[in-house]
Amino acid sequence: GAVVSQHPSRVICKSGTSVKIECRSLDFQATTMFWYRQFPKQSLMLMATSNEGSKATYEQGVEKDKFLINHASLTLSTLTVTSAHPEDSSFYICSANFGDGETQYFGPGTRLLVL
Amino acid sequence: AQSVTQLDSHVSVSEGTPVLLRCNYSSSYSPSLFWYVQHPNKGLQLLLKYTSAATLVKGINGFEAEFKKSETSFHLTKPSAHMSDAAEYFCVVNLKAAGNKLTFGGGTRVLVKP
Numbered sequence: 001g002a003v004v005s006q007h008p009s010r011v012i013c014k015s016g017t018s019v020k021i022e023c024r025s026l027d028f029q030a031t032t033m034f035w036y037r038q039f040p041k042q043s044l045m046l047m048a049t050s051n052e053g054s055k056a057t058y059e060q061g062v063e064k065d066k067f068l069i070n071h072a073s074l075t076l077s078t079l080t081v082t083s084a085h086p087e088d089s090s091f092y093i094c095s096a097n098f099g100d101g102e103t104q105y106f107g108p109g110t111r112l113l114v115l
Numbered sequence: 116a117q118s119v120t121q122l123d124s125h126v127s128v129s130e131g132t133p134v135l136l137r138c139n140y141s142s143s144y145s146p147s148l149f150w151y152v153q154h155p156n157k158g159l160q161l162l163l164k165y166t167s168a169a170t171l172v173k174g175i176n177g178f179e180a181e182f183k184k185s186e187t188s189f190h191l192t193k194p195s196a197h198m199s200d201a202a203e204y205f206c207v208v209n210l211k212a213a214g215n216k217l218t219f220g221g222g223t224r225v226l227v228k229p
Contacts, residue, residue, distance in 0.1 A: 006158075032214075034216075042222075043219045046217070049214065049216065057214075093158055093159070095159075097215060101211070101215045102164070102209050102211060102215060103149070103161065103209075104209075104215075104217060106158040106159040107158050108157055108158040111156065
């Protein structure tokens with residue numbers, strides 16, 4: 001149980017285009033979903049927290065107009081990287097929690113490469 | 116404020132020998148503590164968690180961790196390493212009062228030699 005999926009697993013796009021990444025909780029309804037970014041050989045950096053039906057809360061230094069988060073249902077959150085640039089290339093990971101909310105279950109990640 | 120320090124960025128062990136990954140934390144409140152494992156280009160998998168019950172926590176794949184409040188530590192151990200244990204391991208603190216945001220340690224990369 002507690003499976004989280006992400007789609008796509010990897011994407012290559014041209015500079016200036018937008019890319020949408022989906023995060024789904026497959027067998028539970030998520031209380032909250034989180035989006036992280038991970039640079040090579042580094043730990044995870046929290047980008048934003050989202051709850052269904054409300055605006056996402058972004059961490060300091062994360063541009064909300066650059067990284068659009070939509071949390072349309074209890075099982076789906078999307079992250080759109082708008083006008084992507086090469087410096088946005090990274091590994092993006094989502095997670096979700098439910099119940100008491102203490103434990104987060106992570107998706108498999110999406111590798112974004114912007115050319 | 117809370118923080119997590121993983122004392123070793125890299126650990127190298129031989130297959131069949133014990134593994135010890137060290138983690139120290141600081142937190143103003145009683146935290147929930149987790150260990151996650153990440154294989155290359157994959158997401159994070161939960162190994163085990165401590166949430167104020169038994170101080171010795173058993174997880175998946177033979178891993179266990181002991182919460183020591185006096186030492187503010189939550190070290191991860193496994194008696195016998197397997198080649199499949201080669202991965203990155205993260206010690207994580209959850210402060211529920213902060214909206215269940217996680218604070219990650221810097222990670223420890225485990226290399227298992229045959």
